[in-house]
Amino acid sequence: MTTESQDAVAQPPVLVRRAGTIGRIELNKPKAINALGGEMVAMVAAALEAWKDDPEVTAVVVTGRGERGLCAGGDIKAIHRSVVAGDENALLFFSTEYAMNHLIAEYPKPYVAVMDGITMGGGVGISAHGSVRIVTETSKIGMPETGIGLFPDVGGTYLLSRTPGEIGTYFALTGEAFGPGTALALGLADHFVPRDAVPALVEALETGTDVAEAVGASATEAPADPTAADREWIDACFAGNTVQEILAALDAAAAEGNEKAGAAAATIRTKSPTSLAVTLAMLRTAPDMTLAEVLERDLRVAVGIGRQPDLVEGIRAQVIDKDRNPQWNPASLDEVSPALVQSILTTELERTVFA
Structure with missing residues (x-):
């Protein structure tokens, strides 16, 4: 300041x-x-x-x-x-x-x-x-990591999974700031x-x-929460256990005239498919974990996801070449296998967070 x-x-x-x-x-x-x-x-x-x-x-x-x-x-x-x-x-x-x-x-x-x-x-x-x-x-607060091939680390999935309804899922996947x-x-x-x-x-x-x-x-009275009016459709659309389910719900809402749902779907489709799948899997299990457990997992996942091509490519596109045109690999969510997600989540390490 x-x-x-x-x-x-x-x-x-x-x-x-x-x-x-x-x-x-x-x-x-x-x-x-x-x-x-x-x-x-x-x-x-x-x-x-x-x-x-x-x-x-x-x-x-x-x-x-x-x-x-x-x-x-x-x-x-x-x-x-x-x-x-x-x-x-x-x-x-x-x-x-x-x-x-x-x-x-x-x-x-x-x-x-x-x-x-x-x-x-x-x-x-x-x-x-x-x-x-x-x-x-x-x-201006946010966890924009899915846009660089990473995930909401630093315990981000712990924090976002404990927010009301599915608003944390919305912010984790879209990477939007609030x-x-x-x-x-x-x-x-x-x-x-x-x-x-x-x-x-x-x-x-x-x-x-x-x-x-x-x-x-x-301290004084805080500004209103502009997302309050959107909680109903966010909770409904982001309740799925796969990103594909979430996108299908958003597309259906958009077809019925919900422009914000359509914009959210469009934003998610620009992110790393691998990062999206990994992030959602982490969000769904984080509520049953302590922060220490989440941070230990964050380290495993950071290393595991770093072995995939998207992290290097995402950083290149956003902050090095700045062409904002990452070529994700795999290129689609359907190509991200459950086995790949699981292998990233369970990456074995010699070093730990609390060594």
Whole structure:
């Protein structure tokens, strides 16, 4: 939330400091919308571990520098390089990141995350697992991974599978972003604070004001959830246990005049068929799993899906060549066999998240 300083290039990618009794973490790669690299994840995790049992630190506050957002996700260009090279850097990044996600979820002190602006993918992981999650009018939150041949990782299927009805399935498959009203309605955020009020909130926390008191003084009525009027058709269309069933239901709704259902179907058809099938399988089983179990599975699936061609191709099309024209392989959902999905879900690993 702080303005990018002229000397940011000389600063570390994460600014870690004590401010009174508050541990402050500022993601500091504003030109990249604070996209998380391995060094950043390690720095955040180290700070959290150091403060966890420190009696002089009563809470942690996490923000992102720059005006564009908290965090645009993981550094997918680095992941692309690692997968192409066949080295272990991507595996190391994912395992460290997922362990950090679990540490956040289990943190014994208030963990205040300001989900201002763009908060996508890994940005959701570093914020939505926290205990005090703040959104502003600029919040743009989402898990767009099916569009790059991945899946909603960082425990995303755990979070989305616990939302009301099938709205989480809708957002997981389409990859669409949503605003503050929806985030609150889905249980992915706790408080709405206008962007202009965030600096005063952070200052109050840094000067010793109790977290609940400071947030209560800054929070205001949240915007409405624009998806509320769509829940009936979303719940009906996204109840299927295969993506083909979901698309058939959407097509039927579109034939009856539901333009939003038709748009959702069109969006889903642009995504990686393998990613879609894997994501839905994960969503349907995540409600019976703990977060730790989901994160362990996330690591297996990240490695397994990385062995398929779509991850490299999806990142190429979206952020490297930027032609926005990925050539998925398999090219259709009907070509994605249950055996392939199962093999990805059960990928065997030597490294684990909580090693």
